[in-house]
Amino acid sequence: MALEMASSRDATTGRGEGLRKDGKARSIFLRQSKxxxxxxxxxxxxxxxxxxTFMVTPQTIRRDINELSIKGLLHRHHGGAGLPSSxxxxxxxxxxxxxxxxxxxxxxxxxxxxxxxxxxxxxxxTTTEELAKALLDHDRLRVIxxxxxVAVILSENARFEVIVTGGAVRGRDRGLTGEATIDFIRQFxxxxxxxxxxxxxxxxxxxxxxxHEIRVGRAIIESSRKVFLVADHTKFGRQAMVRLCxxxxxxxxxxxxxxxxxxxxxxxxxxxxxxxxxxxxxxxxQPTVGKRLKRKVTTSGxxxxxxx
Numbered sequence: 001m002a003l004e005m006a007s008s009r010d011a012t013t014g015r016g017e018g019l020r021k022d023g024k025a026r027s028i029f030l031r032q033s034k035x036x037x038x039x040x041x042x043x044x045x046x047x048x049x050x051x052x053t054f055m056v057t058p059q060t061i062r063r064d065i066n067e068l069s070i071k072g073l074l075h076r077h078h079g080g081a082g083l084p085s086s087x088x089x090x091x092x093x094x095x096x097x098x099x100x101x102x103x104x105x106x107x108x109x110x111x112x113x114x115x116x117x118x119x120x121x122x123x124x125x126t127t128t129e130e131l132a133k134a135l136l137d138h139d140r141l142r143v144i145x146x147x148x149x150v151a152v153i154l155s156e157n158a159r160f161e162v163i164v165t166g167g168a169v170r171g172r173d174r175g176l177t178g179e180a181t182i183d184f185i186r187q188f189x190x191x192x193x194x195x196x197x198x199x200x201x202x203x204x205x206x207x208x209x210x211x212h213e214i215r216v217g218r219a220i221i222e223s224s225r226k227v228f229l230v231a232d233h234t235k236f237g238r239q240a241m242v243r244l245c246x247x248x249x250x251x252x253x254x255x256x257x258x259x260x261x262x263x264x265x266x267x268x269x270x271x272x273x274x275x276x277x278x279x280x281x282x283x284x285x286q287p288t289v290g291k292r293l294k295r296k297v298t299t300s301g302x303x304x305x306x307x308x
Contacts, residue, residue: 031056032064036073039081040237046080073234102232102256103127105277107134110194110228110254113275116140118191121220122150124175124213125196127230129153144188146181146216148174177212185219193224195250199238200231200259204247204266207240214242226251233257248272 031054038045038053050061069076107130114120116139122128124147132153135141144163145151154162167181195217199207206229208214221227227250236259247253248270258264258276267274 028064032068035061035064035081036068037237039074044077044080044082048079050080071234073238100130102277103130103230104134105256106230106232106254107131109275109277110230111135111138113228113252114138114141114192118142119144119188120192120194121145121185121188121190121224122147123193123195123217123220124173124177125230127196127232128194131194131230144185144190146176146185148176175213177210177216181216182219185216185223188223190220190224191226193220193227194230195220195227195244196230197235197244198240200236200247200263201239202237202262204263206244206247207238208242208244209240211242214244217244221245221249229253231255233259236260236263 034054035045035050038050047058047061047065050064051058054061065074065076065081068074068081074081103126106127110131111134114135119142122132122143122145128145128147129149132143132150135143135154136157138157138160140159141154141157142161142163143150143154144165145154146165146167148164148169151162151164154160165176165181165184167176167178167184169176197206197217198209201207208217229247229250229252231253233256247267250272252273252275253267254275254277256277258278259267259274264274
């Protein structure tokens with residue numbers, strides 16, 4: 001009996017500690033999200049001002065700024081934080097891990113909107129790589145991509161036809177860009193084109209850092225019957241230099257948190273469907289595992305909100 005009571009107390013204590021840790025993590029997340037919003041609104045905010053606003057120590061704010069700077073959401077300055085660079089993206093490895101749970105939820109939600117035996121294009125991006133994993137249990141897809149990471153993932157399903165575009169390989173993320181990529185894409189008409197971007201401006205402009213990647217994106221849009229945009233919540237309000245198009249030109253947006261009311265109104269007015277995968281489920285942090293079969297790769301050189 002004593003042993004059972006001790007075990008019960010241990011279990012209760014463990015649950016309590018888990019809840020406290022979850023509450024602390026959520027508090028940090030909310031504070032950091034508000035710090036990003038303040039910097040985007042003001043351009044620069046001092047450490048002292050942020051410490052007073054959130055009633056925490058300057059050391060705590062410095063830790064927040066360091067973490068947000070590593071993620072590419074802010075630029076660390078002496079005495080404060082400013083807007084991140086609009087001309088240089090965050091490294092691939094950092095982008096791959098950042099907002100991973102949200103990207104996995106987005107990918108699983110979008111995968112439910114891709115029927116078997118469809119043709120689709122998946123572009124360069126860490127979210128499209130998660131989508132490739134989420135699609136592995138589909139049947140008889142024909143996928144064209146300029147992302148070598150996506151091609152390797154999808155090639156595990158022997159019932160897929162995976163076609164890789166031509167173009168120059170970017171070593172940092174194994175993406176293919178250039179005139180050969182664009183010319184290859186223009187030979188096709190896809191059922192679905194799935195694109196990602198580096199930022200979404202307040203007026204709906206879709207932005208990226210790489211001019212060459214933007215030109216490939218335009219070709220994907222023009223060659224797709226339906227265009228699906230994947231973007232986690234950190235992309236809203238993020239600055240980048242090169243303009244792709246306006247969000248009104250896509251058919252649907254898949255994200256992990258509802259955007260601002262103004263953005264929702266803009267999407268509704270343009271008849272762009274909004275799908276929000278904002279409900280975590282068990283295993284959200286685990287990559288989707290699909291079939292592991294023989295490889296086959298072909299190379300060539302409303303309310304307008306739907307929740308998961």
